[in-house]
Amino acid sequence: MSTNKKIKFSNKRTWSHDLPISFLMQQGVENPGVLSLAAGLVDQKSLPAGLTKQAFDHLFADPRTAKEALQYGTTAGSLALRTLLLKHLSRLEQKSAEALGITVDNMIVTTGSQQYLSLLGEVLLDPGDICLVAAPTYFVFLGVLQGLGARIVSVETDEFGMRMDSLEATLAMLDSQGQLSRVKMIYLVSDYENPSGVSLALDRRKQVVEIARSWSREQRIFVLEDLAYRELCYDGPVVPSIRSFDTTGETVILTQTFSKSFSPGLRVGFGVAPDEVCAAIRDKKGNDDFGSTNFSQHILATALRENLYYDHVEYLRTVYREKRDCMLQAADLHFSNIPNVHWVHPRGGLYVWMTLPDGIETGFNSPLFQKAIHEDKVMYVPGELCYAVDTGRGEKEQPSIQKNHMRLTFGVQNLAGIQEGMQRLANAVKSFV
Numbered sequence: 001m002s003t004n005k006k007i008k009f010s011n012k013r014t015w016s017h018d019l020p021i022s023f024l025m026q027q028g029v030e031n032p033g034v035l036s037l038a039a040g041l042v043d044q045k046s047l048p049a050g051l052t053k054q055a056f057d058h059l060f061a062d063p064r065t066a067k068e069a070l071q072y073g074t075t076a077g078s079l080a081l082r083t084l085l086l087k088h089l090s091r092l093e094q095k096s097a098e099a100l101g102i103t104v105d106n107m108i109v110t111t112g113s114q115q116y117l118s119l120l121g122e123v124l125l126d127p128g129d130i131c132l133v134a135a136p137t138y139f140v141f142l143g144v145l146q147g148l149g150a151r152i153v154s155v156e157t158d159e160f161g162m163r164m165d166s167l168e169a170t171l172a173m174l175d176s177q178g179q180l181s182r183v184k185m186i187y188l189v190s191d192y193e194n195p196s197g198v199s200l201a202l203d204r205r206k207q208v209v210e211i212a213r214s215w216s217r218e219q220r221i222f223v224l225e226d227l228a229y230r231e232l233c234y235d236g237p238v239v240p241s242i243r244s245f246d247t248t249g250e251t252v253i254l255t256q257t258f259s260k261s262f263s264p265g266l267r268v269g270f271g272v273a274p275d276e277v278c279a280a281i282r283d284k285k286g287n288d289d290f291g292s293t294n295f296s297q298h299i300l301a302t303a304l305r306e307n308l309y310y311d312h313v314e315y316l317r318t319v320y321r322e323k324r325d326c327m328l329q330a331a332d333l334h335f336s337n338i339p340n341v342h343w344v345h346p347r348g349g350l351y352v353w354m355t356l357p358d359g360i361e362t363g364f365n366s367p368l369f370q371k372a373i374h375e376d377k378v379m380y381v382p383g384e385l386c387y388a389v390d391t392g393r394g395e396k397e398q399p400s401i402q403k404n405h406m407r408l409t410f411g412v413q414n415l416a417g418i419q420e421g422m423q424r425l426a427n428a429v430k431s432f433v
């Protein structure tokens with residue numbers, strides 16, 4: 001029988017909100033025929049169904065390994081997988097694990113890198129603690145930070161990623177306000193940032209470690225390096241990670257995922273952190289799920305061990321390079337005659353960041369978004385979602401959240417869909433210029 005009493009949620013409950021991505025997905029469902037340049041899904045056609053079956057067959061050919069995969073695992077993740085991840089990292093860094101100062105004990109396997117980001121936030125941030133982020137940055141992580149009641153402070157960026165002079169100036173400003181002791185981390189998507197496609201320049205990778213160290217006065221300020229897109233590199237130099245400049249391994253926490261380079265359905269990610277942070281994350285994860293899906297970990301370990309993985313990544317790069325080029329060519333064709341429209345040419349990742357003339361807003365309620373979705377039947381991610389609101393400042397003191405950008409992805413559509421989508425989008429934009 002219903003007692004009809006009010007539900008008294010925790011304070012924390014009110015800090016988490018429905019993700020904008022759910023709204024976008026709903027729009028897609030409610031408006032059939034809409035071509036989505038918004039969806040963050042990966043390319044459907046190249047998903048490794050055959051390779052995963054091969055890995056599965058290999059694993060299940062022996063009842064002993066099959067049963068191991070079907071059993072519970074450990075909180076930190078399969079030791080066999082972590083050993084392979086260590087090799088994987090040294091291959092990417094072109095440095096031995098010893099030179100990197102990383103052992104399997106520094107690694108925790110998580111349910112995607114999203115879980116690692118979230119667990120790390122939980123163990124480091126109290127309400128009011130500060131995380132510095134690039135403007136713009138990965139909006140789902142902004143949601144995680146808000147959900148923890150953290151204060152998010154944005155740092156300016158340019159075509160080489162987060163500006164180190166702005167980072168120093170922001171830390172100095174927080175220091176002058178007596179807030180330095182609340183700063184816990186600097187979050188950076190260093191390769192092919194979601195949403196901007198920009199990579200952090202090599203010299204800045206070294207500088208950010210030095211800056212974090214020099215401002216770590218009362219407490220340690222970590223650099224959280226999110227390398228979700230690291231392996232989706234199409235051209236240009238592959239730059240060493242920020243972590244590789246952390247000679248003592250005390251400052252940088254790194255997280256990576258196999259969602260983009262293999263399969264998001266397996267949802268395997270991992271993170272590398274100093275011992276004390278690892279212990280804290282293990283304790284929290286122990287309470288949450290005492291280990292991510294063991295089955296996925298065994299499949300991935302088999303794919304890595306049996307050399308099924310690296311050829312696939314090579315193939316993926318050719319698939320996405322073609323799609324990236326297709327989107328950039330379509331942008332040239334349809335947008336270059338629209339004045340004051342610019343876009344980033346990403347060297348990797350899944351996104352093209354487009355800037356419209358000042359005054360043309362792209363948000364959900366803007367005339368452009370409404371026309372695009374209802375008349376032109378095309379969808380994008382409004383750029384303003386990727387800028388943080390700083391809860392430490394009043395409404396009028398907010399650093400300006402830019403409203404004239406769009407995040408376009410070439411991940412999910414095929415070539416014809418990308419061309420058609422870009423033409424439709426240009427049509428929508430032209431009516432407002």
Ligand SMILES: Cc1ncc(COP(=O)(O)O)c(C=O)c1O
Pocket residue numbers: 040111112113114115138189194226228256257258259264267268269
């Ligand atoms: C920058 C960034 N970090 C982390 C993630 C999380 O991915 P997953 O949890 O699937 O590993 C994503 C997903 O889109 C992302 O774009």
